[in-house]
Amino acid sequence: MGDGPDQLSSADMSSLLDERGPIHVHVGGTARFAGRPPRFGEFREHVRERLELIPRFRRRVRWLPGRILRAEWEDDPDFDLDRHVRHVALPAPGGDAELRDLVGRVMSEPLDQSRPLWQIYLVERCGAGAERGFAAISKTHHALVDGISAIDVGAVILDPDPGGTDLGLSGRDWRPRAQRRADEVLADRILDARRLLLGIPREAARRALDPSTPQAALRTAQGFLDLARSTDPVPATIINEEIGRDRRVAFAATTLAAMKAAAAAHGATVNDAVLAVSTGALRRLFESRRVEIPDRFSALVPMSIRKPGEELELGNRITTLIVPLPLAEADADERLRVIHATTARLKESEAARAASLVIEASGWVPPTVSRVLGSIGAAGRPVGRIVPQRLPWNLVVSNVPGPPMPVYLLGRRLEAINPFVPLSPQRRALSIGVISYDGGLFFGLVGDRDRIADLDAFAGFVQSELAALTD
Template sequence: MRQLSELDASFLYLESDTTPMHIGGIYLFDASGLSTPLAFSTFVAYLRSRLHVAPLFRQKLKEIPFRLGRPYWVDDADFSIERHLAYVNLGTHGKQSSLMSLASRILEEPLKRDRPLWHITFVDGFRIESPDGEKEGFALIVKLHHAAIDAFSGEEIMGKLLEYTPTPQPISAPRPWLPRQEPSEERVFLQAGANMLRTPMQLASLAFNAAEATTRGLIQKQLHRLPLPLPLFTAPQSPFNRQITANRQIVSSRLELSRLKAIKGALGDVTLNDVVLGLCAETLSRYLATQNIRTETSLVAMTPISVRSSSLRRATGNQMSAMLLDLATAEPDPAARIRRIHRNAVDSEPYREAIAADRLTELLPSTLLALSARLYSELQVAQRYQPLFNVPITNVPGPQVPLYLQGARLVQQYNSAPLFDSLGLVVVAVSYQGQLTLNFTLCPDVVADCDLLPELVSRSLEAIEAAAAELGPEQGNEQPSTAQQTLTDELLGYLEKMVKGGLERFRR
């Protein structure tokens, strides 16, 4: 059995009925070239033959009695692929709008914890919209829990599930699989005890968790009286940082990757990721203008960084760092802003050293981390004071060659990410076959007029292209302020000081 890391487990503890913690994907396939439509039964057989590509497909959670520690991944001896699949037919004239509405409803539902944490809906009767007219197609709506994967490994797993040839390959028989015996309650209990002896902070986590039900009100009351470390919460107030509902919507915009690369070439010493962040910053600035909202300081993004080893890759779990990044939205020139974003990024310690997120979760066990996040939401810190950051932005490089499923070509994919209270918008950028898709996962009850976003992305790109053509060689290269440079380090330092002080008192 393999125990979840603190970071993986925190996604379990953060989940609620209105805040499901899974990563979603909507994959559109062009089936017009197939001699016969791909039947759902054929897809099931195909998927059976590829379950071996990642252990997560046949592993479920094993909880520790009395929550004495983090859960384990164990083989599901009762695994049945049918419990993870569904079939929907949109009829003879299924449109993309109908598909996206269906996907939003499906992605609002949390995954069931009594089985491996994934689910795929096969959508038939779907018509692909193309310049040549509508074509026969089908779609997959995929849910994978964030406790099992991050955005980078999820993209890798989907790449392994699909094929690189347009010629349908014979579906092989599933590889033999013998589930390992599930550990007994006694063994799990003893293992939890051994883990707590190795990591004394887990004792504090356990005590905190046991007392949570009776002391949360007292904690909230005391925290209301304490002055919050406001220098840490330097992100401005924004409409994205409000209490959310269970409603979800995915709004996407598709761009030519070559246009972004041309901007990168024009600006010189910046990365393609900087250009993507600059495009997001310009889009969000224009959105705020449509809502007659002006922020005095620049928006702050939380940007995950993969720390996966290129030589030893683990297909599951979260292997990422994160940094808080000033998006320089106070800079009026959208091209100079990209250079400033680059400076802000390279001056950030996690960017230089790719520090794993375990730096935080070693200091704060997952139960305390999740409780802190819940209190951050319940105390409405983002609304009453200032948010820690305004929006997460993840850029996931995808394959630049076409992928297929039994001869049907993958023509488009959309991706979603989890939301929780005070976080009503997440941006996931995914590239595939010369295209970049900006995916906005949002709560429509928080982000009003969200249908404006695709047009704003288009206008933003045009504005950046025009500004890049006129930008001087030094514009945007000015030294950023000290507060911008040390935002992440200040947060980490504060958390380290807080926990170390607690440990000193604990020793006494």
């Protein structure tokens, strides 16, 4: 049975079920703007008007009795914009250190699944920091958006013209649709299944009886197994310890032109260069803690498979590969060469085929794929001859494109944006997110507050590796 118009997709359902205990499955970012902040009332009204373009942001998750069938999105009859649009002030001196601490505290709190799954904060700086402009923190559950769509949702609030954009909004007051009774929803689901089985429409029945259709679940399982064993298993490291609920963040940045030039000099891609910088910074982190540098270490690298024309669609269009990172290699140029050769090979390998199988057959994506692969690694002991023991990967490194031109919030120019990639599943205490914007390349580093207490130092290592690669 296909997804109904209000049903959560399988990927969205998996994202909801992923969130438990210290694991939070929300994405987001920290946007920093030039100039004085808008009045909060003006900001709030701006968000309210733009919500007409994204109706799901006024909907909550409705679980059906017994939680056997898929949940669905329904209009929140008690929708209160003030629960989602918030106003905070950074204490003096109001610098980036205070901003990062605030972001860490905001991102440590899970979203309330009984309400629409998003928040946005207007952040005013106090003290000397006020001269550095203001910020906005966005926080959205992965069930609503993926890394690519999250940028497009931001574009709903931002404008390419400082004078604003005429989007043809109606300006009408929003009214929630009446909630359907549970028995009506269940009856519709049964009717959908009946139509499929009885041949109404005939094309649906033909697909249901196609011998290849029942193989979807098998292809999904095979895809996960192939993806998990496509690279050698890796040992747990200092960033693979049990994590808690609290997070901290740090930032780094360079120019996109410099990264392109550095990559081109080695016949590599910008994503290869991002992985090389991450590898060098991780090597420095291990050295700074005086622990042995692992000779086997892998990153789960999400990649967009969104098609042209789907840029503004909510939902998930991501695939993944497990990429070995040469932490043991001391030379930066050689690390980039090795990574480029590895990613080029992987794109043509069984690992790429396995990742495609997972997406095609299930629609599951990170953090869902990462959680399942993590579970496969944890379950390796009793079935060691089928899947590798230990871990299939150590951390996530995500690089996504953002707007290539300047964008504005109520006439204020966006200067920088640093993404937030969740820590999922357990025993992944560090993540690396990267986004391009208006000629810049911005890193968002996320760490477990206790396990990665030296995250600021790690950000310095990233900055040093960027300088070494691009100088």
